[in-house]
Structures are given as C-alpha cells and as structure tokens.
Amino acid sequence: MLDFETYQEVLSLYADYASVVDTNDWDKWPEFFTDECTYKIQPRENFDRGLPLATLAFESKGMLKDRVYGITETIFHDPYYQRHVIGVPRILCAEEGRIDTEANYAVFRTKPDELPTVFNVGRYLDTIRRTAAGLKFESKVCVFDSEMIANSIIYPL
Template identity: 60%
Template sequence: MDLHNYFELGQLYARYASALDAADWEAWPDFFTEDCVYRLQPRENHERAFPLATLAFDSKGMLKDRVYGIRETLFHDPYYQRHVVAAPLVRRIDADGRIHAEANYAVFRTRLSKESTVFNVGRTIDEVVPTPQGLKFASRLVVYDSEMIPNSLIYPI
C-alpha cells in the first residue's frame, strides 16, 4: 500500500471517529457500503467463534434504522463520547483493492456534570473497499475486551 492510500485509510478512521464524537448520527451509515456488515461482539465470543453479538446489522438500511432509534425512540441519560483510535494496521490487500485492516480503540464517556470514564476498549477488524465516493467499510467487526458493558449500548462505536 502506498503512502497516499494509507493516508486515505487513516482519514476514513479519523472521520468516522470524529462523526461519532460530534453525535452526527446521520453521517454514520455513509461510512459503509449498501450491503455492509456492522457487528459489536465481546472478545470472548469472537475468540471462541461464537456468533452471538451485542449489535448486528447486515445492511446500510439497518444502520439507518439504528440512527432513527437513537434520534426518536431510545430514552437515556445524555452523554458525550470521545474515540481514541490507533493507526490502522493493514493485514492484507486483495486483488480487487479490498483492504483488511485492524485498529485498537478506546471510547471515553462523559455524562453531563460528571467526570469522564473509560466506556469501551477493544479493536476493530475491518474490510474497506474503494468506491467512487472514496474508501468505505464493507465490514466492521468491533471486538470489545470486557465481557461487561454499562447498562445499554446506545451509540455506535
């Protein structure tokens, strides 16, 4: 992978985190292809090849439904997120340009009038494809390290 393409990959990861940190939920599905996969799974299940995931979406339409749920139907105490994402590690590039990459992440959560806490830590295992609109996630598996997550997971990671 040349420097320009690696820069574009890094920008995809950075723009993704920035959109989530800004609570720009409507932008979130646009980081994915139409027939994408987004899964959030505990590390233990991933390592044992168990299929159970905390969240599992199989299309961009399902991601848009989640955005609708965040905006219109889910009631919770508001909080802010801040993502810290490591530089992506490119594992492989297929002949068709599909990039297999991973990145470690940490998400901090700040509730109004409270101190910030570590919310979620893990890694993403991604398949990224070139499109006319730039690089997009075809598949994003978020593997979080802890078996425990606070009460509910509202926002995407």
C-alpha cells in the same frame, strides 16, 4: 502492499469516522459503509470462540439508518458524550479494491456533571472497499475486551 496515498486515505477514513460519532452527526454515520455491509459489536470471548452472538449486529446500510432513527427518535437514555481514541490501523491484507485492517480503540464516555469514564475498549477488525465515493467500510467488527459492558450501548463505537 499499500501505497502511501491509499494509506493516508485509510487514516482519514478512521479520523473522519471518529469525528462523526463523537459529534453525534448520526445522519453521516451510515455513509461510511457500503450498501451491503456488516457492523457488529461483539465481546472478545464470543469472537475468540467463533460464537456468533453479538451485542449489536447490523447487516446493511438500511439497518444502520434504522439504528440512527432509533438513536434520534425513539431510544430514551441519559444524555452522554463519547470520545474515540483510535490507534494507527494495521494493514492485514491489501488486494485489488479491498483492504483488511485492525485498529485498537478506546471510547470514553462523559455524562453531564460527571467525570469521564472508560466506556469501551477493544479493536476494530475492518474490511474496507474502494468505491466511486472513496473508501467505505464493508465490514466493521468491534471486538470489545471486557465480558461486561457498562449499562447499554446506544451510540455506535
């Protein structure tokens, strides 16, 4: 069972996460994670079958920082904005210092001079840890519903 105050912290974690990735504040993105963490973007078909292949997979905060460097310094792409709509997280398990959650998400993408489009829809399967710095994601698995993705995924979901 999760107390009200901790649940409010979980809600704030999700809201702050969405704000950072929607405003392209990339230096803050890795700080949502523990040093030893997992971040995956995986198609539903592979996840449901227990297959390990993921569209993106990172295994530490250092790898997340490398991705930030790639986004800001080396990857060339048409500019776009993204906007996250994250459903209310469902608590799957709450143990001492660990919270497992599931939350639906939708990411909309807008390119300059184009109408917004639905870019990616799915669910987050997250493990959250209480740290000295507050709640952090120990694992974030973004399971997207479609077997196809439009173009490429540059920014985190």
